[in-house]
Amino acid sequence: MPTQESFLPENRLLLDAVSEGIYGFDLDGHAVFINPAAERMTGWQADELLGKTIHNFHHHSHADGSHYPHEDCPIYQTLKDGKAREISDEVFWRKDGSSFPVHYSSTPVWQDGKLKGVVAIFRDISLQKQTEQSLRQALEQVQALSEQLASENSLLQAELEDKRGPSQITGSSDCIQNLQKQIRLVANTDSTVLIQGENGTGKELVARELHQLSSRRDKPMISVNCAAFSASLLESELFGHEKGAFTGASNRRKGRFELAHKGTLFLDEVAELSLEAQSKLLRVIQEQEFERVGGSERIKVDIRLIAATHHDLQKRVEQGLFRMDLFYRLNVFPLKVPPLRQRAGDIPELVQQLLRSLSQKLGKPLAGVDAVSLKRLQQYSWPGNVRELQNLLEREAILTHQPVLKMSSIPGSQMPPVTGQTLAEVEASHILLTLENCDWRISGPGGVAAVLGLPPSTLRSRMQKLGIRRSARQ
Ligand SMILES: Nc1ncnc2c1ncn2[C@@H]1O[C@H](COP(=O)(O)OP(=O)(O)OP(=O)(O)O)[C@@H](O)[C@H]1O
Numbered sequence: 202m203p204t205q206e207s208f209l210p211e212n213r214l215l216l217d218a219v220s221e222g223i224y225g226f227d228l229d230g231h232a233v234f235i236n237p238a239a240e241r242m243t244g245w246q247a248d249e250l251l252g253k254t255i256h257n258f259h260h261h262s263h264a265d266g267s268h269y270p271h272e273d274c275p276i277y278q279t280l281k282d283g284k285a286r287e288i289s290d291e292v293f294w295r296k297d298g299s300s301f302p303v304h305y306s307s308t309p310v311w312q313d314g315k316l317k318g319v320v321a322i323f324r325d326i327s328l329q330k331q332t333e334q335s336l337r338q339a340l341e342q343v344q345a346l347s348e349q350l351a352s353e354n355s356l357l358q359a360e361l362e363d364k365r366g367p368s369q370i371t372g373s374s375d376c377i378q379n380l381q382k383q384i385r386l387v388a389n390t391d392s393t394v395l396i397q398g399e400n401g402t403g404k405e406l407v408a409r410e411l412h413q414l415s416s417r418r419d420k421p422m423i424s425v426n427c428a429a430f431s432a433s434l435l436e437s438e439l440f441g442h443e444k445g446a447f448t449g450a451s452n453r454r455k456g457r458f459e460l461a462h463k464g465t466l467f468l469d470e471v472a473e474l475s476l477e478a479q480s481k482l483l484r485v486i487q488e489q490e491f492e493r494v495g496g497s498e499r500i501k502v503d504i505r506l507i508a509a510t511h512h513d514l515q516k517r518v519e520q521g522l523f524r525m526d527l528f529y530r531l532n533v534f535p536l537k538v539p540p541l542r543q544r545a546g547d548i549p550e551l552v553q554q555l556l557r558s559l560s561q562k563l564g565k566p567l568a569g570v571d572a573v574s575l576k577r578l579q580q581y582s583w584p585g586n587v588r589e590l591q592n593l594l595e596r597e598a599i600l601t602h603q604p605v606l607k608m609s610s611i612p613g614s615q616m617p618p619v620t621g622q623t624l625a626e627v628e629a630s631h632i633l634l635t636l637e638n639c640d641w642r643i644s645g646p647g648g649v650a651a652v653l654g655l656p657p658s659t660l661r662s663r664m665q666k667l668g669i670r671r672s673a674r675q
Pocket residue numbers: 369370371372398399400401402403404405406407469510511551554587588591
């Protein structure tokens with residue numbers, strides 16, 4: 202039997218002092234030395250093991266209790282091929298039958314170019330494993346909580362938005378009344394609605410009204426702006442993703458389809474969907490089922506779909522930019538929101554309603570706009586529709602110190618001519634604009650009559666005929 206001394210480090214003291222367990226093996230796999238730390242860790246004394254195949258004492262079984270033949274043991278493999286190994290997912294067994302997780306290395310010992318044996322150095326990593334385990338558990342708890350919080354947050358926000366009270370669609374023009382009638386007809390069905398209209402006409406307002414009047418009003422309406430996400434992000438936004446589905450997906454996340462379960466899903470700017478996203482959406486609408494990105498579980502949802510766009514979707518179909526089958530799926534009940542220029546009669550009512558909100562928002566009294574401004578507001582073509590009106594009023598309201606706004610920045614003069622006006626209306630607005638520009642000076646050099654190339658008396662009689670009068674405040 203080779204002795205310890207055959208390949209024992211010269212400094213025996215060192216071997217005894219280290220806290221790692223150390224076993225030496227000869228070429229037959231028999232123990233040739235065992236240090237005190239190894240004895241302490243395993244409970245096996247050196248004289249019980251020396252000269253024996255000690256695998257059968259401290260390494261006979263895997264952690265699950267299944268047999269671990271010594272030929273499979275990395276220490277024995279090092280004895281065969283002379284290659285060093287490092288292992289940290291096994292256990293060593295104590296004399297009392299218990300086991301502990303271990304990290305060990307098996308290092309070949311060479312002498313004069315010949316393999317003489319192997320040294321195995323090991324340490325008990327129970328504490329490290331326990332710490333890892335509790336860290337993993339804590340992390341899982343944090344992840345579950347953060348996922349739950351994210352879902353609840355989305356729901357709460359959606360609910361908060363839904364509590365904005367009764368209809369805010371202001372206007373008594375025929376086209377708005379007709380729109381309201383159609384909304385009431387379709388709201389309480391589960392039919393998909395496609396809302397079309399220019400930017401700022403109130404499409405989102407219509408979607409909210411549909412949801413509020415439906416039996417789903419107690420569930421959330423979840424909105425997605427399809428233009429706000431790249432094609433790949435949109436997919437995970439709509440359908441959610443599993444943990445690890447892509448780089449950065451550190452948690453499982455529910456998509457908007459799942460969040461809208463039992464409620465309404467509002468797809469704003471739907472024309473902006475990529476063709477790929479359109480195919481996926483079509484499949485979900487057909488099957489009412491989908492999978493999260495990176496997942497295989499089929500998720501069934503019950504949602505009412507409302508889509509909106511400022512594009513002519515039919516035209517986008519003809520241009521090959523929008524799938525025809527999806528168009529028909531969405532266009533079950535089409536609603537058209539009219540542009541503001543087609544309902545100038547609603548402007549006084551809208552101004553009052555918008556000023557009421559602004560007054561609250563800015564904390565100052567805002568009673569209305571003066572008559573001339575109102576007239577000019579009604580003559581403007583409003584390419585940005587109600588949103589533009591809202592912004593213009595807000596700007597004026599911030600600048601003013603009076604409760605009645607005298608609109609200084611109506612962009613009327615720079616705008617293209619308003620369509621659908623009579624000749625008399627165009628004439629009136631042109632005279633009015635010139636009067637404003639000339640500070641209502643009718644005659645004399647630089648006066649309105651001179652600018653318009655009319656005798657002052659003719660101008661006065663035109664103004665009378667057209668009902669143009671300077672209001673008391675001017
Ligand atoms: N009829 C209306 N009565 C009162 N406010 C309105 C009306 N229409 C629109 N608004 C207001 O105008 C703003 C723009 O409306 P909304 O966002 O619904 O328009 P949109 O058509 O969805 O716009 P976009 O196409 O840009 O998404 C909102 O603040 C909305 O409250």
